[in-house]
Amino acid sequence: MAVYxxxxxxxxxxxxxxxxxxxxxxxxxxxxxxxxxxxxxxxEVAAGAGRTAARAGEAGGEKVSVFKREIHFRELVERxxxxxxxxxxxxxxxxxxxxxxxxxxxxxxxxxxxxKKLEVVLAEVxxxxxxxxxxxxxxxxxxxxxxxxxxxxxxxxxxxxxxxxVLGRLADFLDAQHALRSKVSGAMTYPIIMVILGxxxxxxxxxxxxxxxTSIFEDLGKALPWNTALLIFLSDMVGSYWWAVxxxxxxxxxxxxxxxxxxxGRAVIDRLKLKxxxxxxxxxxxxxxxxxxxxxxxxxxxxxxxxxxxITKKVINNSVLENVVExxxxxIREGESIAAPLKRSGQFPPLMVHMVAVGERSGxxxxxxxxxxxxxxxxxxxxxxxxxxxxxxxxxxxMALAVVFIVFSVLQPILDMQNFVQ
Numbered sequence: 471m472a473v474y475x476x477x478x479x480x481x482x483x484x485x486x487x488x489x490x491x492x493x494x495x496x497x498x499x500x501x502x503x504x505x506x507x508x509x510x511x512x513x514e515v516a517a518g519a520g521r522t523a524a525r526a527g528e529a530g531g532e533k534v535s536v537f538k539r540e541i542h543f544r545e546l547v548e549r550x551x552x553x554x555x556x557x558x559x560x561x562x563x564x565x566x567x568x569x570x571x572x573x574x575x576x577x578x579x580x581x582x583x584x585x586k587k588l589e590v591v592l593a594e595v596x597x598x599x600x601x602x603x604x605x606x607x608x609x610x611x612x613x614x615x616x617x618x619x620x621x622x623x624x625x626x627x628x629x630x631x632x633x634x635x636v637l638g639r640l641a642d643f644l645d646a647q648h649a650l651r652s653k654v655s656g657a658m659t660y661p662i663i664m665v666i667l668g669x670x671x672x673x674x675x676x677x678x679x680x681x682x683x684t685s686i687f688e689d690l691g692k693a694l695p696w697n698t699a700l701l702i703f704l705s706d707m708v709g710s711y712w713w714a715v716x717x718x719x720x721x722x723x724x725x726x727x728x729x730x731x732x733x734x735g736r737a738v739i740d741r742l743k744l745k746x747x748x749x750x751x752x753x754x755x756x757x758x759x760x761x762x763x764x765x766x767x768x769x770x771x772x773x774x775x776x777x778x779x780x781i782t783k784k785v786i787n788n789s790v791l792e793n794v795v796e797x798x799x800x801x802i803r804e805g806e807s808i809a810a811p812l813k814r815s816g817q818f819p820p821l822m823v824h825m826v827a828v829g830e831r832s833g834x835x836x837x838x839x840x841x842x843x844x845x846x847x848x849x850x851x852x853x854x855x856x857x858x859x860x861x862x863x864x865x866x867x868x869m870a871l872a873v874v875f876i877v878f879s880v881l882q883p884i885l886d887m888q889n890f891v892q
Contacts, residue, residue: 474498476512508593510586550588550615556644558583558592563637572633573599591615604628619764619781626772636771643767647760650847654756657854664865671869673708675876680705683880694883701879733789740789744817748860752853757786758822759846761795766839775802791817808835822846 476498477487486507492498499509558579565575573596580592591612598608606625609616616624620640627636684702694702708715729735744750764785768778776799783795794815801811809827812818822842829838 472514474512474514476502476507476509478502478507478509478511508580510590550585550591552644552648554583554585554588555615555620556641556648558588559637559644560641563634563641566634566637572605588615605633619768619785622773622777622781623768623771626768630772639767639770643763646763646843646847650756650759650850653850653854654752657858660858661861661865664862664869668865668869668872672872675873676705676708677712680876680880681709695879695886697875697879698883701876736789740791743788744790748853748857752850752857753788754791754817754819755846755850755853757788757791758818759843759850761786761791762822762839762846763843766836766843769839770836775808779808794818819846 472492474492475489490498490501492501495512498512502509561579562575566572576592576596576599580589580596583589583592595608599605606621606628609624610621623636623640627633680701730739743753761782764782765778768781769775779795779799783792786792786795794812794817798808798811802808807830809823809830812826813823825838825842829835
C-alpha cells in the first residue's frame, strides 16, 4: 500500500489537500469520493514525506491559497473547445433520456472529461445543482464556456420539462456550427500557406540572391532599365531597412485592429467585406446560414422570439447584418413580421426572405428556418470550393509573375551588354 499526497475540491467547492494510504490511484479516488472530495491532483510519496505533507495540510491556509492559484492558472491556460462542449451536451442529453437524475449525470460526466478546466467547472455545476440552483443559472456563471445562447436554451428546456430534447438539439446545433467554421477555415488554410511561403521565397531572393547578381551592374556606369533599377532599389530597401518594414507592417496592423474595433471602423469594414469579389457572397451565405440555424434552434427550444433574435444577432459577426436583425426585432415588437424588415434591408437573399415569410404564414417558421440553414450551408460548400479553385491558381500565377519580373530584370542588362559588345 502506497502513500499519496492529494489535492481536491470538497462538497463546498473549496480546495483541500492531504495524504492517504491507498492501493493505487483508483482506490485513492474512490475512497476520497466517499468522503465528498473530488481529486484533481495526486502523487505517490514516501511515508515521511506523507506525514510532512499531512502536517502542512493541517496547518491550513497557505497551501490552500497556492492550490487555488494553481487551479486559476490552469483555467486561464486551458481552453474548452466547441467540440468538447458539444460532446458533453450530447452525453448529458443521452443520460437524462435514460432516466438518470441530473446531478448524478453531471457527476458521471465530470469524471470522464479530459479537459481539466471543464472537469472543475462540471464539479462546481453539480455541487450548485445539488444545492438547489437551476442548471441554466449555474452554467451562466461560466459564460466563457457556455454562452448566452446555450444558457437560454437550457433555461427554456428546464421550464418546459424537456431538457433532454433541448440538449440534443443544442448538441446538433453546436456540431453544425463547428462544421461550418471548419469548412471556411479549411478553405483558407492553403491560400494562407501559399502567401506565407511566397513571401519567404521573395524575401530570400530580394535579400540574398538579387544583391549578389546586381552588384556587377554598379561598376559598369551605364544607365540601367527601369525595371532593373526598381529591382535594385527594392532589394536595397528590404536588405537595409528590413526592421523598418517590419515595424511599419506591425504598426499598420495594430492601428487597423484598433480602428476595426470602433463602431464606425467596424461598420466600414463589414460593409466592404460583403462587397468583395468571391469573398463577399461567401461571408453573406455563412451569416445567413448561421442566422437561420441559430434562430430555428432557439425557437424550437421554446425561447421567446424577441430574446432569440437578440441572441442570434450576436452570432452573425457582421455589424451590417446585425443592424438588420435589430430592425427586425423592433418591427416584431410593433406587430410586424420578421420577413418584412429583412426584405427592406436588401442584405438578405430574396429566397431566404421568401421562405421565412412562408414559414410565418404557415406557422412552421422553425422548420422553414431549418431548411434555409441546410440550403445555405450547401451553398457555402459550393462557394468554398469555387473560392479554393480560383485562389490557388491566382496565387501561383502571382508568384510566377514576381519571379519572372526578377529574372527578366536581372537578365535584361546582361543581354544588353552582349548586344553592345557584338
